[in-house]
Every structure is written in structure tokens, then in C-alpha cells.
Amino acid sequence: MRDLAKAQITIGVLAYFSTIWYEVIKLYNSSNINLVNSIGIIILQFVLILVLSYIIIAILEWIRLFDLKTNSILTLIVIVTVRIISLL
Numbered sequence: 001m002r003d004l005a006k007a008q009i010t011i012g013v014l015a016y017f018s019t020i021w022y023e024v025i026k027l028y029n030s031s032n033i034n035l036v037n038s039i040g041i042i043i044l045q046f047v048l049i050l051v052l053s054y055i056i057i058a059i060l061e062w063i064r065l066f067d068l069k070t071n072s073i074l075t076l077i078v079i080v081t082v083r084i085i086s087l088l
Contacts, residue, residue: 012053
């Protein structure tokens, strides 16, 4: 597996697990639980974060502004920040 693909998957999974806690806590505290709907939203968010990390790292590698490690860190910061802002 190429280093770029490894970085894209790793950053996507890290961003997902760092931002999913809000949904898990909201699901836990909810009095009326629609489990199928909640699991569907959690899976959809996982796919969307993976796609977003793939696109951002691919664009940064295409521009060749920084090396892969720096691009990965920037991507992680951007995804987590966008996700936190979208919760507000």
C-alpha cells in the first residue's frame, strides 16, 4: 500500500474517532433511541470523513506545498476543526 493511501486512511480514522464522541454522548443521553437511524448517521459520518480526508490530502499532495507528514497533520486539523464548528 502506498504511503499516501495509508496517510489518507489513518487521518480519516483519527478524525472520525476524535469527532464522533458528541454523537455517542447524544445517543447515550437520549430518552427515545432510534438505534437504526443513529447507526446510519454514524456510518455516514465515517464515510464522509474518509472521503474528505482523501480529497484534502490528494489536493495538498497535488500542489506539493509540504511533505506528506505535514499535509496529514494539516488535514487532521482542518477536518476536526470543521466538524467541531459544524456542531456549534
